Amino acid sequence: MSGRFNAVVLGAGLAGLAAAYTLSRARKRVVVVEKDTQVGGLSRTVVHRGFRFDLGGHRFFTKNPEIEELVRELLDGELVLTKRSSKIFMRGRYFDYPLRPLNALLGLGIWESAKIVLDYTRERLRSREEPVSLEDWVVANFGRELFNIFFKEYSEKVWGISCDRISAEWVAQRIRGLSLSVALRDALLKLNRRSRPPTLIREFLYPEMGIGRVAERLAEEVSPNPVLLGFNVFRIRHSGGRIMSITARNCDSEITVEADSYISSIPLPSLVRMLSPEPPEEVLRAAERLRFRDTIIVAVMVNRPRVTRLSWVYLPEKKVPFGRIHEPNNWSRAMSPPGKTSLVAEYFCFAGEKLWNMQEEELAQLTVEHLEALGFLGGDEVIDTRVVRVPNAYPLLEVGYRRHYETILDYLAGFENLQLVGRTGMFRYHNMDHAMETGIKAARNLLGERHNLLEVNCSAEYIEEAR
Numbered sequence: 001m002s003g004r005f006n007a008v009v010l011g012a013g014l015a016g017l018a019a020a021y022t023l024s025r026a027r028k029r030v031v032v033v034e035k036d037t038q039v040g041g042l043s044r045t046v047v048h049r050g051f052r053f054d055l056g057g058h059r060f061f062t063k064n065p066e067i068e069e070l071v072r073e074l075l076d077g078e079l080v081l082t083k084r085s086s087k088i089f090m091r092g093r094y095f096d097y098p099l100r101p102l103n104a105l106l107g108l109g110i111w112e113s114a115k116i117v118l119d120y121t122r123e124r125l126r127s128r129e130e131p132v133s134l135e136d137w138v139v140a141n142f143g144r145e146l147f148n149i150f151f152k153e154y155s156e157k158v159w160g161i162s163c164d165r166i167s168a169e170w171v172a173q174r175i176r177g178l179s180l181s182v183a184l185r186d187a188l189l190k191l192n193r194r195s196r197p198p199t200l201i202r203e204f205l206y207p208e209m210g211i212g213r214v215a216e217r218l219a220e221e222v223s224p225n226p227v228l229l230g231f232n233v234f235r236i237r238h239s240g241g242r243i244m245s246i247t248a249r250n251c252d253s254e255i256t257v258e259a260d261s262y263i264s265s266i267p268l269p270s271l272v273r274m275l276s277p278e279p280p281e282e283v284l285r286a287a288e289r290l291r292f293r294d295t296i297i298v299a300v301m302v303n304r305p306r307v308t309r310l311s312w313v314y315l316p317e318k319k320v321p322f323g324r325i326h327e328p329n330n331w332s333r334a335m336s337p338p339g340k341t342s343l344v345a346e347y348f349c350f351a352g353e354k355l356w357n358m359q360e361e362e363l364a365q366l367t368v369e370h371l372e373a374l375g376f377l378g379g380d381e382v383i384d385t386r387v388v389r390v391p392n393a394y395p396l397l398e399v400g401y402r403r404h405y406e407t408i409l410d411y412l413a414g415f416e417n418l419q420l421v422g423r424t425g426m427f428r429y430h431n432m433d434h435a436m437e438t439g440i441k442a443a444r445n446l447l448g449e450r451h452n453l454l455e456v457n458c459s460a461e462y463i464e465e466a467r
Contacts, residue, residue, distance in 0.1 A: 002460050005029045005030060006023065006028040006262045007028060007029075007031075007263060008035055008259040008262050009031070009032045009033070009261065009266065009444075010034075010151065010260075010264040010265060010271075010425075011265035011422065012032050012034035012039040012219065012229070013041025013265050013422055013423075015421040015430075015435040016034075016041075016422065016439060016440050017215055017218035017219055017439070018218060018226070018435070018436040018437075018440050019440065019443040019445075020222045020225065020439075021218045021221050021440075024222045024225050024446065025132075026447055028446070030188075031227075033246065034228065034231065035432070036226065037370070038208055038312055039212075039218075040212045040214075040215035041180070041215070041218070042424075043435075044296075045210030046212075046386065048299065048301075049390055051335070051336050051337070051371060051384075052209060052335045053210070053297075053328045053344045054210055054211045054328070055295070055377060056295065056326070056346050056393075057311070057312060059082070059447075060211065060433070061204040061205070064437060067365065067436055067437060067440075070176060071205070074214065074217040078213060079089075079205050079208065080205075080208050081205060081238060082203060082205070082208055083202065083203050084196050086312040086314065086315065087313055088154075088313075089313050089314070089374070090315070095390070103187075104158075105343060108408075110147070114301075115145050119144055132168055134155060134166035134167070134168060135152075135166075135397050137168045138163075139270070139416050140210065147163075150316065151163070153316045154314065154316030156325065157348060158348045158394075159291070159348070159394075160396075161202045162332060163407060165399050166397065166398065167397040167398060167402075168401070169218045169397050170429060198432070199241075202353065203385070206331050210332070211331070211332055213438040217338060228424030231248040231249065232248055233246050233247070233248040233274060234247060236262075236271070238277070241415060242415060243417055244258065245257060245258045261417045262417060262419070263418075263419050263439070263446075264420055264425050265420075265422035265425035265435075265439070267392045268408060268424065269287040269408075271412075271425070272411075272412075272452065274372050280412055281460060286403075286404035286405070286407040286408050287303070287404075290404055290408070291350075291398070292392040293350065293395075294348075294349055294351045294389070294392065294393055295346055295389075295390045295393040295394075296346075296355065296387065296389050296390070297346060297387070297389070298322070298345045298364060298387050299344045299385065299386045300343045300344075300377070301342045301383040301384040302343060302383065303339075303340060303382075303383050304325070304339065304340070305329075305340070305341055306330075306341050307377070308327050308330065309330060310327065311330055311331060320370055322347045322370070323346055324349050325344060325346070327341060327342065327346070328346050329341045333426070340383065347363075351389075362385060363386035367385070405427060419445060420453065422435045422438060423435055430456070431457075434456055438456050441453055441456070
C-alpha cells in the first residue's frame with residue numbers, strides 16, 4: 001500500500017466507519033483496518049443459510065437528529081418501525097421488562113408484594129451516601145426486596161461478579177431516570193411518550209435485513225478509500241508524542257501504514273499493549289485491570305414461522321445458562337426464510353472459561369435442551385444452529401475501575417494525533433448512536449472543529465429518551 005494517508009482508522013465498527021465516512025465526504029485519504037472479515041463489529045449481522053441474526057439484537061433509537069438523518073439517508077427504504085416488546089421469564093411466568101411494578105407485584109402475590117412496598121418505603125426514608133455500586137443504586141431506587149428478586153441474579157449472571165463490585169456508573173449510563181416511583185407513575189398515570197424514562201421506549205427503527213446494514217452502507221460510502229478486512233494490528237509505533245505508523249498482518253502478508261492522524265476503536269487495553277515503545281509500567285498495569293465481558297451467541301433455526309411475539313426475553317435464573325434470547329423475525333420478517341424462524345441465545349462469560357472453551361456442538365445442544373425445557377421448542381423443530389463467539393462485548397465497569405481508566409487516558413492524551421472512539425475504544429457503555437457520534441466528532445476534529453469526545457453520552461438527559 002503506497003502513499004501516506006490523512007488518517008488511519010483502527011476498527012470497522014460503527015464508530016470507526018462513521019469517522020471514515022465523514023473524512024471520505026471531506027475528500028480526505030483514509031484507510032480502515034479491521035481484524036474481522038466483516039464490517040460492523042458488535043453491530044454486525046451474521047448470515048447463515050438464508051437466516052440472518054445480529055449479535056444479540058440491536059435496536060436503533062436516538063434523539064440526535066443528525067445521527068437519525070444519517071441512518072435514514074444511508075438506509076433509504078430499508079428501515080422498518082419495530083415495536084419493542086420485552087419480558088422477563090422467571091418462576092415459570094412472564095414479567096414486563098423494563099420492570100413495571102404493578103405487573104411485578106401482581107405476579108409475585110400479595111404477601112411478597114407487600115414486603116416489596118414496605119421495604120421500598122423504608123429504603124426511601126433512610127439517609128444514604130452517593131451510591132458506589134450497582135447494588136447501592138438499585139436498593140436506593142427499588143428497595144432490597146425487589147433488588148434480590150429481579151436485579152441481583154441477572155446482573156451477576158451478565159457481569160460474572162457480585163453486584164457490590166459493579167460500579168454505579170454503569171447504572172447511570174443505562175437506566176438513568178428510572179426508579180420504582182417513576183415506573184409506578186408510568187403505569188398508573190399512563191405518562192405520554194415524551195415524559196417516559198429512556199428504558200421505557202416502546203418502538204425503534206430497524207433495518208429490514210439486520211442491523212449490520214448500517215455498517216455495510218457506511219463501508220460502501222467510504223469507497224474508494226480502502227477498508228482492509230482480516231488484518232490484525234499488532235504494533236503501533238510512536239515517537240515524540242505522535243503515532244508514526246501501524247503494522248498489521250493477515251494470514252499471508254504484513255503491512256505498515258503511515259498517516260497524519262489515527263482514530264482507534266479497538267479495545268482500549270489492547271491498544272495500550274500494541275504501543276511501541278511500550279508504555280510505562282503503571283500504564284500497562286492499569287490496562288491489565290480493565291476487563292471486558294465476552295459473549296457467545298447461539299442461533300437456533302426453527303421449522304416454524306414464529307415462536308414468540310417478543311423482541312427480547314430476559315432469563316435471570318442461573319439454572320438457565322444463557323441470559324437473554326431474541327427472535328429476529330419479530331424485528332423484521334426478512335430475517336428468516338418464509339415459514340421459518342430462529343431463536344438467538346446470549347451467553348455471558350469471560351474468554352478462557354469452561355463455557356467459552358466448549359465445542360460448538362456442545363453449546364448448540366445445551367441451548368436447544370434448555371429452550372425445550374423452557375417450552376420455547378418442542379419435537380424435531382430445529383433445522384440448524386450457528387455459534388459465534390464475541391470477545392470484548394461489554395466494558396466491565398468494576399468499582400474502582402476509574403483510577404486505572406484515567407491512568408490510561410492521561411497517558412494516551414500525550415499523543416497529539418490519536419483519538420479514541422466507540423464502546424470498546426473508549427471503554428464506555430455507548431449505544432450505536434453514541435458510537436457513531438464519537439466517530440463523526442473525531443473526524444471533525446481532524447477537519448478543524450473542536451469536540452470533547454468524553455462528553456458524548458454524559459448529559460443528565462439520556463440519549464435514548466424520546467423526543
